[in-house]
Amino acid sequence: MTRDYVHGYTSQEVQRLQDQATTLVDLLHADTSYPSGAVLEAGCGVGAQTVTLAAQSPNAHITSVDVSEASLAEARKAVDAMGLSNVTLQRADIFALPFSSQSFDHVFLCFVLEHLARPVAALKALQRVLKPSGTITVIEGDHGSAYFHPDSDYAKRAIQCQVTLQASAGGDALIGRRLYPLLREAEFDHVQVSPRMVYVDASKPTLVDGFTRKTFTAMIEGVRKPALAAELMSAVDFDRGVADLYRTSGDDGVFCYTFFKAQAINPQ
Numbered sequence: 652m653t654r655d656y657v658h659g660y661t662s663q664e665v666q667r668l669q670d671q672a673t674t675l676v677d678l679l680h681a682d683t684s685y686p687s688g689a690v691l692e693a694g695c696g697v698g699a700q701t702v703t704l705a706a707q708s709p710n711a712h713i714t715s716v717d718v719s720e721a722s723l724a725e726a727r728k729a730v731d732a733m734g735l736s737n738v739t740l741q742r743a744d745i746f747a748l749p750f751s752s753q754s755f756d757h758v759f760l761c762f763v764l765e766h767l768a769r770p771v772a773a774l775k776a777l778q779r780v781l782k783p784s785g786t787i788t789v790i791e792g793d794h795g796s797a798y799f800h801p802d803s804d805y806a807k808r809a810i811q812c813q814v815t816l817q818a819s820a821g822g823d824a825l826i827g828r829r830l831y832p833l834l835r836e837a838e839f840d841h842v843q844v845s846p847r848m849v850y851v852d853a854s855k856p857t858l859v860d861g862f863t864r865k866t867f868t869a870m871i872e873g874v875r876k877p878a879l880a881a882e883l884m885s886a887v888d889f890d891r892g893v894a895d896l897y898r899t900s901g902d903d904g905v906f907c908y909t910f911f912k913a914q915a916i917n918p919q
């Protein structure tokens with residue numbers, strides 16, 4: 652999976668993940684807080700969510716794992732820069748977690764299942780290390796939820812390139828809508844899914860820059876090379892699609908996208 656990770660591990664991607672997390676902190680994390688206990692963050696990447704988790708739960712201990720050493724090094728810098736002392740960063744694969752069964756009170760993962768060919772198996776692997784009655788929180792996007800003004804078929808096709816490339820790497824960029832069935836299939840109880848819509852117009856300049864431009868459009872722009880190599884679009888059409896996405900961040904532009912946050916309980 653690491654080899655085919657659709658977004659890659661470049662410095663631009665590090666910045667994009669950090670911009671994404673900073674912009675979306677309130678929307679996604681206003682209700683993410685663990686009063687105490689041991690929390691496993693699976694697929695922490697560059698620590699973009701880790702710093703919020705740790706800061707909002709000062710009395711919990713966060714163990715954040717990822718398969719990428721390079722991302723963990725960035726995460727370490729982010730955690731140190733914020734002076735957070737309740738985080739342990741460790742290299743680990745979700746499918747081979749080096750932890751005893753039932754060793755965590757909570758599991759948290761964000762933007763990870765979308766990259767995995769076997770999301771239910773990943774949830775089962777995480778369930779093993781979760782205590783009975785422990786909670787799992789999963790946040791994912793769904794690129795099918797993107798709509799915007801001015802509308803553009805080129806932009807829609809450029810977004811579809813990302814969906815197609817992610818699917819060919821075994822992932823699912825439309826996974827947000829599947830969180831409920833996936834968690835039920837993995838036999839979690841009390842699954843509750845809350846859609847979190849980002850609505851951006853020019854009256855919200857922070858979101859225009861942080862979300863429409865630097866998170867979403869930058870992500871689509873980032874798949875230009877593989878999209879052209881796979882001949883999913885011509886270079887001219889793809890560039891027009893990206894330009895049309897940037898156009899939605901103009902004075903009369905509007906951009907909408909929905910994230911899905913699921914919470915569930917491990918059965919007794």
Ligand SMILES: C[S@@+](CC[C@H](N)C(=O)[O-])C[C@H]1O[C@@H](n2cnc3c(N)ncnc32)[C@H](O)[C@@H]1O
Pocket residue numbers: 652653656658668672693694695696697698699700716717718719722743744745746760761762763766
């Ligand atoms: C899109 S990034 C999200 C990172 C972070 N959760 C965030 O929201 O910014 C997905 C991360 O999952 C990691 N990952 C993918 N497969 C994994 C696996 N099997 N075990 C652990 N981490 C994995 C990748 O290395 C990558 O850092």
